[in-house]
Amino acid sequence: MASRGRAPRQSDIARVAGVTQSTVSLVLSGRAVAESIPRATQDRVFAAVKELQYVPNVAATSLRGGRTGLIGVHTFEPVFPVASDDYYNPILVGIEEQAVELKVDLVLFASTQGNDGIRRIYANGTNRLRLADGAVMLGMEQNEEDLVRLAAEQYPFVFIGQRGGASAQRPYVAPDYHKALASALDPLAEAGHRRIAYLGESVRRSPQEARYEGFRAHVARLGLSSGEPRFLALDELNADVLHDILRDGSTALVIEHHDPATRAAAIVRELGLDIPRDLSIVVLDTVPDGSPARAWSQIRMPRRALGRRAISMLVELLDGSIPNTYHELLPVDPPSTASISSP
Amino acid sequence: MASRGRAPRQSDIARVAGVTQSTVSLVLSGRAVAESIPRATQDRVFAAVKELQYVPNVAATSLRGGRTGLIGVHTFEPVFPVASDDYYNPILVGIEEQAVELKVDLVLFASTQGNDGIRRIYANGTNRLRLADGAVMLGMEQNEEDLVRLAAEQYPFVFIGQRGGASAQRPYVAPDYHKALASALDPLAEAGHRRIAYLGESVRRSPQEARYEGFRAHVARLGLSSGEPRFLALDELNADVLHDILRDGSTALVIEHHDPATRAAAIVRELGLDIPRDLSIVVLDTVPDGSPARAWSQIRMPRRALGRRAISMLVELLDGSIPNTYHELLPVDPPSTASISSP
DNA sequence: ACCATCTCCTCATACGAATGAGCAATAGAT
DNA sequence: ATCTATTGCTCATTCGTATGAGGAGATGGT
Numbered sequence: 001m002a003s004r005g006r007a008p009r010q011s012d013i014a015r016v017a018g019v020t021q022s023t024v025s026l027v028l029s030g031r032a033v034a035e036s037i038p039r040a041t042q043d044r045v046f047a048a049v050k051e052l053q054y055v056p057n058v059a060a061t062s063l064r065g066g067r068t069g070l071i072g073v074h075t076f077e078p079v080f081p082v083a084s085d086d087y088y089n090p091i092l093v094g095i096e097e098q099a100v101e102l103k104v105d106l107v108l109f110a111s112t113q114g115n116d117g118i119r120r121i122y123a124n125g126t127n128r129l130r131l132a133d134g135a136v137m138l139g140m141e142q143n144e145e146d147l148v149r150l151a152a153e154q155y156p157f158v159f160i161g162q163r164g165g166a167s168a169q170r171p172y173v174a175p176d177y178h179k180a181l182a183s184a185l186d187p188l189a190e191a192g193h194r195r196i197a198y199l200g201e202s203v204r205r206s207p208q209e210a211r212y213e214g215f216r217a218h219v220a221r222l223g224l225s226s227g228e229p230r231f232l233a234l235d236e237l238n239a240d241v242l243h244d245i246l247r248d249g250s251t252a253l254v255i256e257h258h259d260p261a262t263r264a265a266a267i268v269r270e271l272g273l274d275i276p277r278d279l280s281i282v283v284l285d286t287v288p289d290g291s292p293a294r295a296w297s298q299i300r301m302p303r304r305a306l307g308r309r310a311i312s313m314l315v316e317l318l319d320g321s322i323p324n325t326y327h328e329l330l331p332v333d334p335p336s337t338a339s340i341s342s343p
Numbered sequence: 344m345a346s347r348g349r350a351p352r353q354s355d356i357a358r359v360a361g362v363t364q365s366t367v368s369l370v371l372s373g374r375a376v377a378e379s380i381p382r383a384t385q386d387r388v389f390a391a392v393k394e395l396q397y398v399p400n401v402a403a404t405s406l407r408g409g410r411t412g413l414i415g416v417h418t419f420e421p422v423f424p425v426a427s428d429d430y431y432n433p434i435l436v437g438i439e440e441q442a443v444e445l446k447v448d449l450v451l452f453a454s455t456q457g458n459d460g461i462r463r464i465y466a467n468g469t470n471r472l473r474l475a476d477g478a479v480m481l482g483m484e485q486n487e488e489d490l491v492r493l494a495a496e497q498y499p500f501v502f503i504g505q506r507g508g509a510s511a512q513r514p515y516v517a518p519d520y521h522k523a524l525a526s527a528l529d530p531l532a533e534a535g536h537r538r539i540a541y542l543g544e545s546v547r548r549s550p551q552e553a554r555y556e557g558f559r560a561h562v563a564r565l566g567l568s569s570g571e572p573r574f575l576a577l578d579e580l581n582a583d584v585l586h587d588i589l590r591d592g593s594t595a596l597v598i599e600h601h602d603p604a605t606r607a608a609a610i611v612r613e614l615g616l617d618i619p620r621d622l623s624i625v626v627l628d629t630v631p632d633g634s635p636a637r638a639w640s641q642i643r644m645p646r647r648a649l650g651r652r653a654i655s656m657l658v659e660l661l662d663g664s665i666p667n668t669y670h671e672l673l674p675v676d677p678p679s680t681a682s683i684s685s686p
Numbered sequence: 687a688c689c690a691t692c693t694c695c696t697c698a699t700a701c702g703a704a705t706g707a708g709c710a711a712t713a714g715a716t
Numbered sequence: 717a718t719c720t721a722t723t724g725c726t727c728a729t730t731c732g733t734a735t736g737a738g739g740a741g742a743t744g745g746t
Contacts, residue, residue, distance in 0.1 A: 007473075007496045009702055020726055025704055036723055053492065055470040060702035063402040063731050068474065069454060070401075078443070080435045092423045099453035100421070105471060108449040110442035111412060128448060130350060130398035131413070352732055363696055368734055379693055403732035406701050 008052040016048035017041075028056070071099060071314060072107045072135030074157075076119055079108055087288070087303075088138060091160060094307025095136060102315050107132045121146040129155060134318050136160060136310045140205070156324065158314045160306050164206030169325050171317060173309045174207070176329035177284075180299050181214030183334035184282045187297075188252045189222040191342045193280060197250035198229040199264070201257050202236070211256055211284050226250075237263050239271055245279075251343035252280040258287045258298075265292035276341040283335075297340050300333030351395040359391035360384075371399075405474060414442060414657060415450045415478030417500075419462055422451055430631070430646075431481060434503060437650025438479060445658055450475045464489040472498060477661055479503060479653045483548070484510075499667065501657045503649050507549030512668050514660055516652045517550070519672035520627075523642050524557030526677035527625045531595045532565040534685045536623060540593035541572040542607070544600050545579070554599055554627050569593075580606050582614055588622075594686035595623040601630045601641075608635035619684040626678075640683050643676030 010024040017024065019041060026035050027045040048054075062068040073079065073095060081089055099106050112128055113119045120143060121129060129135050134156035137147075148166050150157065159172035188196060198215055201208055212229060219226050227248050230241065237260050245253060255261045261283040268275055269292065275281055283298035309328060316322045353367040360367065362384065369378050370388040391397070401411045416422065416438060424432050442449050455466040463486060464472060470493070472478050477499035484490055491509050493500065502515035531539060541558055544551055555572060562569050570591050573584065580603055588596060598604045604626045611618055612635065618624055626641035652671060659665045 007470075011702080021703080022705080022726060022728095023724085025702095026725090029704075031705090035725080038724075041724080055465060057406070057702050058471055058474045059402045059405040060731090061704085062474075063400070063406050063733095064702080064704050065731085068402055069471070070450065070474070078436075078439050080432065080439045089423065093421070096421050096423045096451070096453055099451075100456045103454040105454045105474070106451040107413065108439070108442075108451065110439055111446040111448045113443045128398065128412075131401045131411070131448065354732080364733080365696060365698095365735080366694085368732095369695090372734075374735090378695085381694070384694080400732050403701090404734085406703095406731090407733045407735090408701065 007057070008054045009057065010054070012052055013045060013048040013054055016052065017044040019045065067133055067318075068131070069104050070107050070132040071104045071311060072109060072129050072132035072157075074109055074112075074119070074121065074129060074135050074137045076139035077117070078110075078113075090303035091138065091307040094304035094309075095311055096307075097304070098308040098311035102311060104133075104311070104315065121150055129157075134158070134314045136314055156314065156317050158310050158317065160310045162207045162210050164209065168206070171313055171322070171324055171326045173306055173313055173328045173330060174210075175299075175301050175306070175332045177207070177210040177332075178214045178217065179329075180284065180332040180334075181211065181218050183332070184254060184284060184297075184299065185215070185218040185222060185224070187335070187337060187340055188280060188282065189224060191280065191340055193224070193252040193343050195225045195227075195248070195250045196252045196254060197245045197248065198226060199237075199241075199245075199253060199255045199260055200229055200231045201260065202231050202233040204231065208256060215254060232260070234259055234263060237267070239267050242267055242271065242273070242279075250279075252282070252340075255281060255283045256285065258283060258285040258291065258293070261285070261287055261293040261296065261298075262291040265296070276339045280341055280343070281339045295338050297335035297338050299335055302330045302332060305330050350400070351397045352400065353397070355395055356388060356391040356397050359395065360387040362388065401474070405476075410476050410661070411474070412447050413450050413475040414447045414654060415452060415472050415475035415500075417452050417455075417462065417464065417472060417478050417480050419482035419484060420460070421453075421456075433646035434481065434650040437647035437652075438654055439650075440647070441651040441654035445654065447476075447654070447658070452478075464493055470496075470498075472500075477501070477657045479657055499657065499660050501653050501660065503653045505550045505553050507552065511549070514656060514665070514667055514669045516649055516656055516671045516673060517553075518642075518644050518649070518675045520550070520553040520675075521557045521560065521672075523627065523675040523677075524554065524561050526675070527597060527627060527640075527642065528558070528561040528565060528567070530678070530680060530683055531623060531625065532567060534623065534683055536567070536595040536686050538568045538570075538591070538593045539595045539597060540588045540591065541569060542580075542584075542588075542596060542598045542603055543572055543574045544603065545574050545576040547574060551599060558597060575603070577602055577606060580610070582610050585610055585614065585616070585622075593622075595625070595683075598624060598626045599628065601626060601628040601634065601636070604628070604630055604636040604639065604641075605634040608639070619682045623684055623686070624682045638681050640678035640681050642678055645673045645675060648673050 011021045014021045014024045023037065024045055026032055027037060027042050032042055079092060096106065109119065109128055137157055137159045144165055151170060159167065159170060162174040163170065163172050196219065198212065200212055227250065232241065255264060273279065281296050283293065283296050285299060286301045287293045287296060287298050309330060313322065313328065317324060354364045357364045357367045366380065367388055369375055370380060370385050375385055401413065405411045422435060452462065452471055454471055456462045457466060464470060480500055480502045487508055494513060502510065502513060505517040506513065506515050539562065541555065543555055575584065598607060616622065624639050626636060626639050628642060629644045630636045630639065630641050652673060656665065656671065660667060
């Protein structure tokens with residue numbers, strides 16, 4: 001009974017049930033009906049399975065069948081956050097939830113991290129990602145080149161977050177910034193604001209571009225005006241910038257990212273300005289706990305949903321039920337009116 | 344060059360390098376030196392590997408009995424915490440850090456979760472753990488039976504946390520409660536306490552037993568006295584219990600777990616007691632942020648180190664350099680004197 | 687010239703499950 | 717009685733890698 005050391009295999013069951021391994025496989029795979037195997041034989045097989053506590057060998061199954069049931073999660077940085085309010089955490093929660101639902105396991109690629117703390121796809125001349133059936137890519141990839149190569153190899157993967165460049169043609173799931181900007185600008189316009197300033201980051205990648213693009217589109221649609229956008233690095237953001245914005249005649253400000261929002265909140269406090277009395281503000285990002293900008297009107301990124309959808313998109317991609325250029329945009333929670341008032 | 348669709352295998356490399364698949368396997372597995380394969384041949388193989396972007400097939404490797412470089416992480420609950428001060432998070436951080444260092448990848452078993460939200464080892468009739476070379480087990484396993492079966496199958500695994508029952512003979516890494524209790528009781532004795540009460544949980548598993556065992560040993564060594572320990576469920580802990588302890592002549596209290604500590608802190612506040620003037624307290628656990636007991640003298644569990652050591656122990660176990668009954672106890676940070684004073 | 691020893695490989699097979707092809711035994715039709 | 721069809725399986729092979737056994741050819745010793 002106690003199969004000393006070795007896990008029982010189909011041939012063990014076969015011996016006990018008095019059939020061959022092929023028959024065991026047929027019965028267990030549910031093809032028994034089609035192959036017309038009588039109930040009595042099936043029962044003998046199932047009894048032996050129970051008696052020997054048989055469990056299929058995943059390695060053998062996937063070797064034969066091609067799938068391993070493993071989904072890779074490639075992150076640019078460690079996945080387990082040291083800071084508790086980690087941005088990626090809700091995404092990973094979503095990824096795990098969906099993995100549970102679809103009965104796949106997740107592989108965290110830790111072996112690919114260099115001494116610089118950065119994780120590469122191609123390390124030591126090999127691509128460990130291949131271990132998994134496909135992968136979800138998370139965060140800013142440093143090596144666009146690696147991604148191009150990965151795509152050329154036909155490796156199935158899905159990005160989380162808006163992608164530009166060569167990767168724009170790969171499958172991704174991202175927040176719907178166009179709609180998000182409507183939900184940010186509509187209440188501002190309705191409150192009576194006519195001139196709205198834009199404060200963006202100095203690094204202009206695809207997610208930043210998408211936001212500003214949405215901003216311009218909706219400013220035009222609503223008949224509003226806006227000066228030149230300010231794309232500033234964090235340390236270029238100071239009291240002068242805010243003064244300029246006010247002097248310019250803007251009565252509302254749209255801030256692209258939570259970092260400048262936090263800094264702006266500090267400056268605002270120093271200057272003794274009252275938000276939203278002196279200036280209405282909407283942040284196009286989710287502001288973390290503990291930031292002085294926490295209470296401001298802000299977009300809620302659908303982070304958990306991004307994670308979930310990425311996993312299911314990848315599985316659909318593997319099943320061939322979506323093309324490998326498929327994109328999906330998820331709705332963003334509209335901002336509250338906390339830092340919006342009439343000018 | 345682009346091997347349309349099919350991933351390259353060793354036989355493809357063999358063809359390019361002008362050798363056989365066996366030779367490729369020898370070279371790649373590092374056994375080349377022992378088998379005296381000249382540098383020139385090895386170089387041809389490596390060149391072909393690079394050209395074809397070969398990556399080993401995990402399923403095949405694991406089926407044949409080789410290593411996959413995958414380490415499983417079996418948790419009882421989801422690994423990505425929804426609460427930000429998750430107890431397991433530091434352990435997982437340690438696990439990931441050590442995985443990076445040892446160049447292995449991690450498999451999070453999500454496929455094994457039932458509808459009840461509980462993860463089983465033998466779920467859906469399969470044991471997915473077998474895909475990985477071995478696994479680290481985390482949290483309270485519900486099915487002792489599954490563990491016995493897994494061990495009988497010779498599957499290599501390492502527990503994090505003290506184990507009892509049949510699993511006591513399996514490898515584990517746990518906090519050193521014996522030393523921890525010395526570091527808790529020594530300062531109390533030194534401060535002049537002679538009678539010390541013990542407040543434990545009603546569920547007595549191995550980690551709880553180890554703490555109380557340490558308590559008894561050091562109370563004896565230091566010539567102290569102690570009444571009967573109180574093993575209470577959380578809702579049995581009320582003001583009466585604290586009154587009893589004081590009436591009993593105890594001037595210090597040792598609390599096993601952070602949950603009762605938190606509750607005790609609330610009761611203490613209600614009763615208007617002053618800690619440590621009226622009662623010195625040491626908690627044998629790490630109290631989370633936000634708990635009113637946060638400032639009390641407490642043990643710091645070496646959670647990150649537990650994670651790191653578990654991974655390296657597992658790898659050592661796989662290498663055969665430690666026996667599969669090996670245990671290791673990690674030192675615990677001694678408590679501060681915040682809630683310790685003279686009686 | 688012959689055997690022994692090395693060097694550098696190849697051969698063949700196993701791991702466990704899935705599956706197309708095929709076959710013996712029985713039932714039913716003519 | 718012979719042919720056909722169906723039932724109920726078995727056989728043999730495949731997936732990709734690892735490995736014990738063995739073998740061809742070169743080198744060295746006597």
